[in-house]
Amino acid sequence: MEIADISIKEVERIIRVDHAGERGAICIYKSQRFIARFFYKDMVVQLDEMLEHEKEHFDTFNYWLVSNQVRHCHALWLWSLGGYVLGFITALLGRKAIWVCTEAVESTVLHHLEWQLNFLAQHDLNAHKAVLSIKADEEQHHDLGSLNGSSAMIYFPIKFIVKYSTKFAIWLSTKL
Numbered sequence: 001m002e003i004a005d006i007s008i009k010e011v012e013r014i015i016r017v018d019h020a021g022e023r024g025a026i027c028i029y030k031s032q033r034f035i036a037r038f039f040y041k042d043m044v045v046q047l048d049e050m051l052e053h054e055k056e057h058f059d060t061f062n063y064w065l066v067s068n069q070v071r072h073c074h075a076l077w078l079w080s081l082g083g084y085v086l087g088f089i090t091a092l093l094g095r096k097a098i099w100v101c102t103e104a105v106e107s108t109v110l111h112h113l114e115w116q117l118n119f120l121a122q123h124d125l126n127a128h129k130a131v132l133s134i135k136a137d138e139e140q141h142h143d144l145g146s147l148n149g150s151s152a153m154i155y156f157p158i159k160f161i162v163k164y165s166t167k168f169a170i171w172l173s174t175k176l
């Protein structure tokens with residue numbers, strides 16, 4: 001395979017994974033919002049706002065995939081399921097757990113975006129623009145998470161599980 005072909009494949013893979021990740025984020029916030037409506041009503045506005053951002057991000061990557069005739073990830077359903085489960089469990093563990101989850105997800109995402117942007121800057125400016133367009137929102141979500149979350153030991157298992165399940169899902173999506 002030519003080097004150019006390899007980099008085109010990598011660009012497609014990057015946008016496909018990001019598209020799938022946004023689906024996961026949408027489902028996390030949807031189930032957290034569902035629980036928050038009962039127990040933490042004051043959080044609903046913030047969760048709604050983050051949910052709207054994730055929907056916009058999903059549409060941005062969906063548009064890119066459709067207009068470049070690139071298929072979406074085969075594991076989209078798994079991202080949905082994983083997102084709903086993660087959001088549901090963390091929300092049941094309390095409002096702090098919601099923010100700890102947000103921080104853990106977004107810090108993994110931001111770390112991932114960093115190398116993607118470096119790669120895309122050299123290989124595909126259009127895809128780079130799409131990825132860059134979500135960065136400020138993800139940073140805002142991350143900062144909200146760290147501001148309202150907690151660094152108490154009791155939340156370490158949540159951080160650990162969320163972080164590594166996100167990493168695993170990202171890795172898996174590069175294969176599917």
Ligand SMILES: [Fe+2]
Binds near residue numbers: 022134138
């Ligand atoms: Fe997003």
Ligand SMILES: [Fe+2]
Binds near residue numbers: 025054138141
């Ligand atoms: Fe986000």
